[in-house]
Amino acid sequence: MERVLELAKKAAEEAEVFLASVTETPVGFEANRLKRLETRESSSLSLRIIKEGKIGFATTTKLSDPQALVEMAVETAQFGVEARFALPSQQAYPQVEVYDPEVEAVPIEDMVELGDSLMAKVRDHTPELVCEAGVAKSVGRVRILNSRGGEASYQKSFFTIALEGTLIRDTDMLFVGEVESSCQPITDLTALTDTVIQQLELAKNTASVSSGQLPVVFTPRGVRSAFLSPLALAFNGRMVVQGASPLVGREGKQLFDNRFSLWDDATIAYRPASRPCDDEGVPSQKTALIEKGIVANFLYDLQTAALASARSTGNGSRGRGGMPSPSVSALVIEEGDMPFEEMIRDMKEGLVVEQLIGAEQGNILGGEFSGNVLLGYKVERGEVVGRVKDTMVSGNIYHALRELSAIGREAKWVGSVIRTPALYCPKLAVASKG
Amino acid sequence: MLQIEQIRQWIPHAFKGQPADYIEVRIEEREASRIQYRGRELEETGLSTSLGGNVRALVNGGWGFVSFNELEGLKEKVELAVKQARLVGKEVSSFAPVAPVVDMVEPEGKKDPTTIPLAQKKNLLDEYNEIIWSTPKIQTSVITYGDGAKKIIFANSEGSHIEQTKMDVSLRIAVITRENGDVQQATLSLGSSGDFGFMQGLHHQVKETAQRAVALLSAPHFKGGEYTVVLDPVLAGVFAHEAFGHLSESDFVYENERLKDIMVLGRRFSGEHLNIVDGATIPGFRGSYKYDDEGVPATKTYLIREGVLVGRLHSRETAAKMGEEPTGNARALDYRHPPIVRMTNTFIEPREVSFDEMIADIREGVYVKNWYGGMTSMEMFTFSAGEAYMIRDGRVAELLRPVVLTGNVFVTLGNIDAIGNDLQMNQGGGCGKGAQSPLPVSNGSPHIRIRKCLVGGR
Incomplete structure (x- = not known):
């Protein structure tokens, strides 16, 4: 060397x-x-x-x-x-x-x-x-x-x-x-x-939901499959310096639910995304992205930070030997106060989403997600009645996360990139067959 | 450090005396270039070279696999792979017999991208970027160009020794527009098995892509639900790949008794007008090759013929386990991965219906064009259109915001009620499976019409 x-x-x-x-x-x-x-x-x-x-x-x-x-x-x-x-x-x-x-x-x-x-x-x-x-x-x-x-x-x-x-x-x-x-x-x-x-328990029976606007609870895995990519992109310094992120120029504005806080953290002990410094030798840190619904900071490497007249946040990453570019380390969404079971009890007719497929194929830069429910359950009068099939859930994170019904009390890691509680959205577009 | 030419003579020695049912060695040397623009400016140019290899061993049905960058000590690496396989193997190996092959495969004469100077590539991309930026309301754009050439030496303990040179070139252009906090994008994606000519003369397509990104800003939102949907050749090709192709990959099927029942040869999936084919022997496409990464000669395989399941894609192991012939579909992304069953060039064969006939009797439907992405979980699939238009009273009407189509494979194949006469192959995609992505493939189809397809919108 x-x-x-x-x-x-x-x-x-x-x-x-x-x-x-x-x-x-x-x-x-x-x-x-x-x-x-x-x-x-x-x-x-x-x-x-x-x-x-x-x-x-x-x-x-x-x-x-x-x-x-x-x-x-x-x-x-x-x-x-x-x-x-x-x-x-x-x-x-x-x-x-x-x-x-x-x-x-x-x-x-x-x-x-x-x-x-x-x-x-x-x-x-x-x-x-x-x-x-x-x-x-x-x-x-x-x-x-x-x-x-x-x-x-x-x-x-x-x-x-x-x-x-x-x-x-x-x-x-x-x-x-x-x-x-x-x-x-x-x-x-x-x-x-x-x-x-x-x-396996929740999916024992099958059930069908009606098409229309329904309350939807995203489990931590569900949050990852629907929201991770649009969030990661919106706070990426590269998107910001290009003016492509919908959040450009909206720092300090209340764009999300006032209980919703999100940060990026590469310093959590023994987490696979953690490290003492990024791939450019800039010290790792914890960076607030959304504080109680207010857009706080973006994630930069050296070059994008310079273009934005900001400081690198230690997010310069190299995908397999490539040039450094800004990338999330580990996103953490703050816990709320509602237990998962209570979210279910709260819904008259609704949906629990464990995993969407294809949610990342749409206009994620614009915040949109639209995917087939690979694993999800129908809730009727406060109880899970079975697994749904042939069902699509669509929305836009800038609408879906603006007003949440509740944020789950227990957060967990999904893979190494995100730690999140369940998120309960009051109304999302659900399209179902049959 | 050993060079790729020097390793050739070491391979037979490394196999000698090893207690294994089968051993193979794959060594790859690659050079690649990459150019990326973001916005008006060039953001990144990079050159890379790599040299690496792997050893795979089979003992009593168990596999060992060792990958490396340092070519020294090949014999020890073979020993390690065999030792791993012995630890795993507890049954009898099933591995379809294939006659040993000794061959050298050189690429056909075409415009080899690796011989074209960086400056010439950059000039072409500058022209495309200029077209994008002469369009009003553009917020930003991303142009990613990549090319690579690799030399692969494959040898196995049965006496095969195959050397192949493979090339690939790809271009992806995304145009992003923004108005009042609303962000939209349109993309163009192309590829070729090493012909730079495919990257040239795209000025008109680039202009259309930029104009579409602008038009999307004022396009109406779409009301989700069940519609009659007409797919253009690009998206129908993605449909063939996603919805059916992945189900035909036997590694999903061969050890799953229930899936075997579903994918039983002779089962009817659709009307007699549907034929779906996969084949690496069809020359000139990104999924074309002479031998797969197990050294098996490539074939052309009918998956569905006249609506009935007649074949599937195999590696040597899955073929033996299912008592069928190997099809030469074992492919590895690169030397860091073992080969797994993959598609090559997958397409729906053309029939008689013209596009005008196809939309003539649709009162309200959706015309979807261009691929943006696709994903499957075997039974369920989703794929997203790069462009979507309403069809009203037999005519293509207004542009819509991007839509996602989804459905159940088994139902949807049966709901295809018209297949066009205008087959086109699309080379812009890369296929992902497991951790191995993007693998060069091509898809194709004529226009097709699907009744009762679920379309997601807001």
Whole structure:
């Protein structure tokens, strides 16, 4: 890395070298039994330079040819965009716990055992369920060096367990599932199995809803499938500097329900999205996005922050070796005061949405979501009466989140990108067949 | 560090004496370029190179898989994959026999994008961006261009050794308009298996896309419900891919007894006018190739013939487990992934009905064009249209806000009541499955009409 930096400094005014390597060990289960063991090792080296004020970029997995990497970066710099930022010099980084040596030490046999017992527990409830499951551990290392003396490095461990179950009766297919992840080993399967068993229970019967405007409760998984993408896009600094986000120029305005608060946080201990610094070496932080319904801040990397006359929020991320660009770390929605059961009791006729498919295909930049209910339940006079099918839910987050009936009391992580309670919308468009 | 040419001779040694039913090695070297504009300005140009590989081993029905960037120590990597497979395997391996192949496949003569200077690519994109920005009310635009060429060496313990060069080029343009806090967008998406010519001469299409993004700002909202829907060739191709293609991927089916009952060959899904085909042997498309990533020769497979399920897509393992012939559909996104069953070029065969005949007797319906995205959960599918218009009294009427179509595959295939005469292939899509996305594929169809289709709106 030092060699690359040295060569790059001869060819350009500024340079930044980024090295990421990871070793993953996934264990895969198919059709209720162990199917494969894998080991995946990868490493990539990226170089960003500023030459005559313009950015050049190249990346490679061939770690042994630094000169070729520098030449590629120089070639792109002649067409590059003007650099508006300065690379960070030596920084003080927050202490963020993301590495647990116990992860690496988990024996493969234990991972196999975890997957087997997870499938056994849910199939104990529903023997006809066909399960796919995955248990994986990984350890990654990141190191950043730049020509201004900036230097950062950290290690991160990751452990995840996922289950997907399919239940087929004639041509009727039910899909249930849950995923849990952490930077520490996961040993307790209770939360995972409870969630899946609850899904199976609620979906025992089928029911149909009427088309029209209905109250809808989004479970944490439902919130992720409908709201995550439009929210992540609206607060992305790139969308903001382009004026493409509907929130541009609306900081300080009350656009959401006054109980609705949202922030981005890369500093939560042992969460897979956490890290001491972003992929440009800017210290990680917690950034308020919506405070009691009021638009507060946006998420920036170095370049977009400079364009917006703001400061980087430490959200510069590289998707697999690419150029840094702003991206959410982990979104957190603040808990409210209503238990999930009470939301259900509150509805005369309504819908509970666990998962929408296709919700992210529409005009998400405009805040729209419209998807088929892959897993969701009908509520009649305060009780879940069965699973719905052939049903679409559509809306726009800027309407749906402006006035909520309630926010759930218990929040939970859905994957590694969002922690959210259930959200209860008073009225959304529901279209149903039959 | 070892070079790709040097690894060739090491492969047979690495297989020797390994206690496995089957072992394969895949080594890939790739170079790629990427150019992205956001708004008026070029935002990113990047070049990348990569070299990596994997070993996959099968022992007693269990799989081991090792992927890496460092080519040294291939023998140890094979040993690790075999050891993993032994830990898993507790039954008898099922793996359809395929005759060993030794072949070198070079790409056909076309405008190889990797030989075109970055400056020329940029000039072309500058022209397109200029067209977008000469349209009023544009808030911003995103143009993403990417191309790549990769050389793949595949060898297995049965004696196959195949070297293929594959190229891909893609362009996606999104135009975003904004008025009074309302944001709309229109997109254009194209691709080719390595012919830069496909990226040229799109000026008119770019202009139309920009104008549509503006028109959407004043388009009315759509009232959701059941309608008679006419799909253009692009969206009908997505429908064939999403709604039926994924169900035909045997890895979903082969170990699921109930799904096997549903997808039983001979089952009628639609009227006699419907034929759905998948085939990598059809030359010149993004899903075309000579051998798949298990070294199996590509084929052309009828999935539905005259409305009846007649075939499905296989890897060597799924073919053996289901007692059918392998179809050469095992594909891996890159060396970091094992091959899984995937589509290639999927399309609905053309029939006789003209577009005018198709809409003539629709009093109130929806004409949907262009794909924006699609997703399936086997039984249910959704796909979103890039453009939608009302059909009133047999005529295409006003532009609508974007709509999403959804339904149950089994019901919807039966509700196709007209198939057009104007087959077109669409090369703009990439397919995602598991963690492997986007894989180059193409879809196609003539115009089709579906009765009682659920359309989501507000």
